Amino acid sequence: MFKKSLVIIALMALLVGTLTAGTMRKGKDCDSQMKGTQMRDGNRMGNDCGDMKGGMKGNNNHKRRGNKGGKGHKMIPGAMILRQAEELKLTDTQITNIKKLSMDFAKEANTKRAAIENLMIDKRVAMKAHNFSAVKKITKTVFAKKEALALEKINTCENIFKVLTKEQVKLMKENCSTKKCD
Numbered sequence: 541m542f543k544k545s546l547v548i549i550a551l552m553a554l555l556v557g558t559l560t561a562g563t564m565r566k567g568k569d570c571d572s573q574m575k576g577t578q579m580r581d582g583n584r585m586g587n588d589c590g591d592m593k594g595g596m597k598g599n600n601n602h603k604r605r606g607n608k609g610g611k612g613h614k615m616i617p618g619a620m621i622l623r624q625a626e627e628l629k630l631t632d633t634q635i636t637n638i639k640k641l642s643m644d645f646a647k648e649a650n651t652k653r654a655a656i657e658n659l660m661i662d663k664r665v666a667m668k669a670h671n672f673s674a675v676k677k678i679t680k681t682v683f684a685k686k687e688a689l690a691l692e693k694i695n696t697c698e699n700i701f702k703v704l705t706k707e708q709v710k711l712m713k714e715n716c717s718t719k720k721c722d
Contacts, residue, residue, distance in 0.1 A: 616642050616645065616646050617641070617642055617645055617693055617696040617697045617700055618638045618639070618641060618642035618696070618697075618700045619642065621638060621700060621704070621712065622635065622638060622639065622642070624712060624715060627711070627715055628704070628708045628711055628712055628715075629708070630704075630708070634703050634704070637703045638700055638703055641696055641699050641700050641703070642696070642700070644696075645692065645693065645696040648692060649689055649692070649693070652685055652688065652689045652692075653689070655685060656682055656685050656686065656689075659678050659681055659682050659685070660682065662674075662678055663675055663678040663679065663682070666678060
């Protein structure tokens with residue numbers, strides 16, 4: 541009888557110990573992951589934080605390795621042409637005009653991307669509030685702004701090519717190492 545109670549007590553202690561160790565470990569991991577794996581709205585994410593608000597189960601290593609989900613380097617129109625300025629024999633006036641067109645576009649694109657990002661925040665808030673009509677309206681606005689940005693980039697490229705002579709455009713295509721130039 542004494543042996544049975546001793547075994548039961550030992551098993552209960554072992555069970556309680558493993559349960560408390562698991563919850564303590566989860567709490568510790570979530571606190572240590574808070575620095576490197578925060579979502580934009582401040583909710584925690586991490587492998588062991590699935591029971592927390594905003595947490596996701598599974599492996600979130602992509603968040604820690606710098607993957608920005610497609611928000612990487614943005615190519616500014618005219619940058620490739622300016623890198624080839626010497627080979628294309630661009631004049632100082634051409635270089636100045638191309639730089640001005642490129643920087644004007646970069647400033648405008650920066651403003652439009654910030655507006656899009658602000659709309660995406662509004663969209664997340666509307667989604668959480670289950671305001672689907674607002675979500676639809678915001679989504680249409682976001683894509684209209686993205687379309688305007690893409691068209692502005694095309695117009696900037698067109699204006700940059702107007703600065704170049706026909707010989708410079710031909711030389712640029714000859715120097716191009718990708719199939720995109722054909």
